[in-house]
Amino acid sequence: MSTRRDERPPVPEPLPVPAVDAHTHLDACGCETAADVHAMVDRAAAAGVTRVVTVADDLASARWVAEASTWDDRVLAAVALHPTRTKDFGEAERAELERLAGHPRVVAVGESGLDYYWDYAPHDAQQEAFRWHIDLAKRVGKPLMIHDRDAHEDILRILDEEGAPDTVVFHCFSGDAEFARRCVAAGYVLSFAGTVTFRNARALRAAALEVPADQLLVETDAPFLTPHPYRGRPNEPYCAAYTVRDLAALRGVDVADLASTSTATAERVFRLGQVPVP
Known part of the structure; x- marks a missing residue:
């Protein structure tokens, strides 16, 4: 069993319409080189997940994701400091993040x-x-991707x-139906990871029914949160295809429709048509 979980x-078979993994961590999945990135995104493309947004959680990761986005035109990037890493966040770190946020493929x-x-950073430092x-x-004119855990x-x-x-964008949305309705009313976009496929996640699955198609994204948050029925095994961007299919069944829509609308939302939110090809 331990070998199987590794x-x-x-x-899976490819989706009928290409999808976007709106939030993943290619470096945490084990990618180091351009060849690693190509291989991982090739596996995703084989499942119909043709573009990914790889997301940083610290400065080293921010440098890496910005660079990795130039290695493959199917890879985009997002940069910031994860809230659990904000205990020491000085001017030098802010200046570098601001520089990286201006990268054309971020x-x-x-x-x-x-x-x-977690208690890695005080609440006041996080806030x-x-x-x-x-x-x-707001200054760079790009979407804000939110990590919200118990907050x-x-x-x-x-x-x-x-x-x-x-x-x-509320990455890996974790609220209930009432919170989803409040976020939707504010105009926010809700991104659902493999957790929405967990059969014991009743409140989250109810929340997914409250989100209009044009405010819904699909993500993996790989290497974490592998969707049902492979919970606990290593996650990769191709596994977004499992979540797309599960969400479509939950919402009572065709898989092609959900893939198409979530991709259109990703293209609008991240302005993918304006991103220069590396």
């Missing part, structure tokens, strides 16, 4: 937000960093106090 899930500022589950990232997203009310409060950027 194995990647099988690559399509979002993220993931930033609040994480009250101050979150406010800075909100301002950065729903403070996330909404700070967005309201600072004035939200034009586009806000």
